Amino acid sequence: MKVYLGIDVGSVTTKLAALDEGKRLVASVYLPTAGKPVLMVQECLKRLRPQLLPDAEIYGVAATGSARYLAGVLIGADLVKNEITAHAVAALYYVPDARTVIEIGGQDSKIIIIKDGVVTDFGTNNACAAGTGSFLDHQAQRLGMSIKEFSRSARLSRNPVRIAGKCTVFAESDMVHKQQMGHRTEDIVYGLCQALVRNYISGVAAGKPIEPPVVFQGGVAFNEGMVRAFREELGQGVVIPLHHELMGAIGAALLVQEKMSGKAVGSCFKGFSVSNVQYQTSAFECHSCPNLCELAQVTREGKVLARWGGRCDIWERAPGSES
Numbered sequence: 001m002k003v004y005l006g007i008d009v010g011s012v013t014t015k016l017a018a019l020d021e022g023k024r025l026v027a028s029v030y031l032p033t034a035g036k037p038v039l040m041v042q043e044c045l046k047r048l049r050p051q052l053l054p055d056a057e058i059y060g061v062a063a064t065g066s067a068r069y070l071a072g073v074l075i076g077a078d079l080v081k082n083e084i085t086a087h088a089v090a091a092l093y094y095v096p097d098a099r100t101v102i103e104i105g106g107q108d109s110k111i112i113i114i115k116d117g118v119v120t121d122f123g124t125n126n127a128c129a130a131g132t133g134s135f136l137d138h139q140a141q142r143l144g145m146s147i148k149e150f151s152r153s154a155r156l157s158r159n160p161v162r163i164a165g166k167c168t169v170f171a172e173s174d175m176v177h178k179q180q181m182g183h184r185t186e187d188i189v190y191g192l193c194q195a196l197v198r199n200y201i202s203g204v205a206a207g208k209p210i211e212p213p214v215v216f217q218g219g220v221a222f223n224e225g226m227v228r229a230f231r232e233e234l235g236q237g238v239v240i241p242l243h244h245e246l247m248g249a250i251g252a253a254l255l256v257q258e259k260m261s262g263k264a265v266g267s268c269f270k271g272f273s274v275s276n277v278q279y280q281t282s283a284f285e286c287h288s289c290p291n292l293c294e295l296a297q298v299t300r301e302g303k304v305l306a307r308w309g310g311r312c313d314i315w316e317r318a319p320g321s322e323s
Contacts, residue, residue, distance in 0.1 A: 002059045003052060004260070005269070006253030007041065007075065008086070008246075009033065009067035012106020012134055013219060014040040016048050017249035018056075019257065023093070027051035028246055037067045037308075038298055041074050042275040049272045061269045062086075062256035064248050066108075069313070070298065073306040074279075076270035079256045086251030088112050088119045091215045093254055094241035099211040102200070102230065102238070103247070104220035106133040109204045123204050133219050135168055136226075139175065139192060143185065147223070150189055154225020157190030164195065171195060193225035197233045212236050217244040279305070286310055 001020060008015040010033060018027040028051075029044040062079040063071040064086040072080040083103075087110065091101045101112035109132060113121040125132070140150035161183050164174045171192060178188050201210070214234065220226055221244045230238050243250060260267065279298050286293045293310035307315035 001053055001056045003027075003056045004059055004253045004257040005048075005061040005075075006086070006249040006251065006256065007044065007061070007063050007065075007071050007077075008083075008248035008252060009037050009041060009063065009065040009071045010105055010107075010248070011066050014044055014065075015246050015249040016044040017243075017246045017253050018048060018052060019250070019253045021257075023254065023257070025243060025246070025250065026053075026056075028243070028249070030245060033067075037070055038074065038279050038281060041071050042277075045075070045272050045275045058267055058269045060253075060256035060260035060267050062252035062259075064252040067308055070306040070308045074270075074298075075274060076268040077256075078268050079252070079259050081252060081255055083248055084110065084112055084119065084122050086248045086255065087217065088114060088251070089254050090247040090251035091217060091241065092117060093250070094243075095213055095215050095239050098213050098215045098239075100209075100214045102214060102216045102218075104132060104200070104216075104218045104226070106219060108132060109200060111200075111205045111208060111210075113208055121208055123206055123208060125200075125204050135171075136196075136220065136223060139172065139189075142172070143189070151222065151224045153186040154190040154193050154223070155228060157184075157186040157225075159184075160187050160191040160194055162195070163188070163191040190225050190229070193223070193229040194233070197226065197229040201233065210234060213239055215239045215241060217241060217247040219245045221245070283309075286315065288314060 004019045006017045014031050014033045016029045020026050027048050029047045031040055033040050061075055061077050063077040064081050064083050068080050087103050091098045099114055103110040109125040111123045137147055140147045161178050164170045175188055216238045221240050279300050281298050283294055283296050286295055291311050295307050295309040295315055297307040298305050
């Protein structure tokens with residue numbers, strides 16, 4: 001059984017998806033990164049292996065996400081790709097005529113514009129995390145509810161209040177004010193979802209055409225309040241694809257399957273045994289420019305394997321990797 005692995009290592013979550021030759025998802029893992037990308041990559045591999053059939057053989061591995069170069073070095077990736085490409089490929093696989101992709105993860109948001117199956121434009125959030133999964137989790141905790149309860153509450157709202165959503169600080173302050181005024185919790189929660197969608201459209205989309213079919217993917221697509229707010233604000237349907245939380249990893253797996261198709265040379269995959277390798281991590285300051293970024297690096301037996309964490313990718317690129 002030929003299997004193709006895609007791994008998406010983000011700042012908040014790490015995802016791994018395994019596809020068979022028919023591009024069907026046969027195994028997956030979704031875990032919080034918890035600031036430990038090396039350990040989470042290893043843990044994902046440990047949890048994935050028992051899900052695969054005994055005769056499964058890895059024919060290709062690809063990495064994407066903010067720590068894609070790190071993951072690529074650790075697992076022996078055959079391909080390293082950026083998140084925009086990976087998410088677009090996955091969206092087009094599940095929704096072949098997709099024109100707009102809304103992707104919201106733990107700490108970032110993206111919009112991808114597609115025409116005739118080709119990415120023509122994209123945008124990302126800049127410095128503010130308003131509207132991302134981490135911000136929504138924080139607000140749910142502050143209100144004393146789980147993110148699932150937050151989602152259900154937003155669905156029940158009938159008279160949402162207007163929340164200032166341009167900034168995380170202002171949004172939280174405004175929510176407190178609305179609570180003090182006696183507004184119902186469900187109306188405050190859904191008012192926040194509406195504010196975050198408005199912020200996404202004015203900031204991340206920034207005037208880009210949002211044409212149907214619109215595909216909403218990423219972990220935040222689990223939130224019914226955000227889905228409802230997007231549908232109402234856009235005045236059109238929004239497609240939530242199957243496995244929307246794994247789309248980066250699925251896209252990476254699809255890309256590496258295409259790359260490895262017909263190749264006589266085997267995969268560079270180092271095997272599931274890398275889960276048991278002891279790595280050392282440390283930090284250093286880059287003096288290549290005035291930013292003076294603090295970077296992390298991982299080593300094994302004194303040899304540097306990967307570096308990450310800077311504002312640019314000068315230290316991250318691995319030989320043979322692609323953008």
